[in-house]
Amino acid sequence: MMPSTLSFCLILAGLCSLVPSHLAEEIQTSKDTADEYSSSKRISPYMTDFGIDFYRLLVSKSNNTNIFFSPMSIYTAFTLLALGAKSETHDQILKGLGFDLTKISEEHIFEGFQELLNTLNLPGNELQLTTSNGLFIDKNLNLVAKFLEDSKKLYASDTFSTNFEDNEAAKKQINDYVEKETQGKIVDLIQDLDSNVVFVLVNCIFFKGKWEKPFEAELTKERPFHVDAETTVPVQTMNRFGMFNVVYDRDLSCWVVEMKYMGNATALFILPDTGKLEQVENALNKTLIDKWSRSxxxxxxxxxxxxxxxxxxxxxxxxxxxxxxxxxxxxxxLSGITEEAKLKISKAVHKAVVNIDEKGTEASAATQLEAIPMSIPPTVDFNQPFIMAIFETKTKSMLFMGKVMNPSGN
Structure with a gap:
């Protein structure tokens, strides 16, 4: 007989690899431009707001460490969880994620995720961008049919029967899934499972992008990175002299540089002047990001x-x-997940990894030429802490956000 209160474990994993490519390929623009009022576009502003709120929350715990996470992954997992939550638990999840149900209906929220996940997982995209949701269910537990049906229909979830009585086997089954879905980049994510766990929800997002405008590997040199006023570390630094979409915000004293990927994704890198990082962090909001993008x-x-x-x-x-x-x-x-036992989340972890490097790049016969103005261009040197955000461009959804205090680790 099962204990009266059973544990539910929520696992999120994100892998982001930004790889310069020497292939000067044409960008194929999809003819299927998303409707401005599509559900996926309606949920993206909420996701951006949440991403910034979560970023601030992490900064409040430690303002001198690297930060990297996936708002998309956290949002996907918790809205999926809301499918099976009821009463105040349900309302808290949606409100905590920033949704205002007087402005957007639950139907549009869940439709939005269905559209968004379909867009992200389209085959043939030059961008390697995949998401996956795995439901690991105790072999003795029956889930509510509607929850299983909706999670499959809206979130394309995979379900697995799991023997949680064999703790080591259950951990291996879940960790193997995460390792497979992040192409071997995140391993042994779960170190321990509560003895009462009967249900584990796993969300993974894998992103590997090639720069539209590559860096030349031979120009990469070791240069100093100023972690803070007292600490300088040597880091391998790429260099490219060329045309970029940039703006210098004089009010906040920071550079904003956009770097595009082959396919439908783009990144904003925000470089505050020395001593201005906290000022920029305090000002961060969706309106400011929109203003930078327009400028x-x-x-x-x-x-x-x-x-x-x-x-x-x-x-x-x-x-x-x-x-x-x-x-x-x-x-x-969480009685919308199972009525057989009372569930609560005993563990909820999120791990995200980012690599910006030149692995796998090869010289190509193709050459990309740019006309450069004769005037001396400014140097924008990311040699001190900076903020980054990566967006899927069709839906304007924030995939990842972070702060680099030390490029080679905390």
């Missing part, structure tokens, strides 16, 4: 950008500070 000007710059290899590993119980509390305690109502 970008194509101009020549001499760009120095470090290779980056960092990871973020977070206990998502921190979301209780955004009002998502019941789901982690004995007041949790």
């Amino acid at each position: 970008l000007i194509r101009r020549a710059i001499n760009l120095y950008f470090p290779k980056v290899s960092i990871a973020g590993n977070y206990n998502l119980k921190i979301l209780s500070e955004l009002g998502i509390t019941n789901v982690f305690g004995n007041n949790a109502d």
Whole structure:
């Protein structure tokens, strides 16, 4: 007989690899431009707002460490969880994620994720961008049919029967799934499972992008990166002299540089002047990001950008500070998932890894030429802490966000 209160484990994994490519390929623009009022576009502003709120929450815990996470992954997992949550638990999840149900209906939220996941997982995209949701269910537990049906229909979830009585075998089954879905980049994510766990929800997002405008590997040199006023570390730094979409925000004293990928994704890298990082962080919001995006000007710059290899590993119980509390305690109502036992989340972890490097790039016979103005261009040197955000361009969804305090690790 099962104990009266059983544990539910939520696991999120994200891998982002940004790889310069020497292939000067034409960008294929899809004829199927998304409707401005599509559900996926309607949920993207909420995801951006949440991403910034979560970023601020992490900064409040430690303002001198690397930060990297996937708002998309966290949002996907918790809205999927909301499918099976009821009463106050359900309301807290949606409100904590920033949704205003007077402005967007639940139907549009779930339709939005269905559209978004379909867009992200389209085959043949030059961008390697895939998401996956795995439901690991105790072999003795029956889930509510509607939850299984909706999670499959809206989130393309895979379901697995799991023997949680064999703790080691259950961990291996789940870790193998995460490793496979992140193409071997995130391994052994789960170190331990609560003895009462009967249900594990796993969300993975894998992103590998090639720069539309590549860096030349032979120009990469070791240069100093100023972590803070007292600490300088040597890092391998890429260099490219060319045309970029950039803007210098004089009010906030920061450079904003857009770098595009082959396919439907783009990144914004925000470089505050020395001593201005906190000022920029305090001002961050969706309106500011939209303003920067509209203000970008194509101009020549001499760009120095470090290779980056960092990871973020977070206990998502921190979301209780955004009002998502019941789901982690004995007041949790997840009866829309199973009516056989009372569930609560005992563990909720999110790990995201980012690599910005030149692995796998090869010289190509193709050559890309740009006309560079005769005037001396400014140098934009990412040799001190900076902020980054990566967006899927068709739906304007924020995939990843982070802060690089030390490119080679915390």
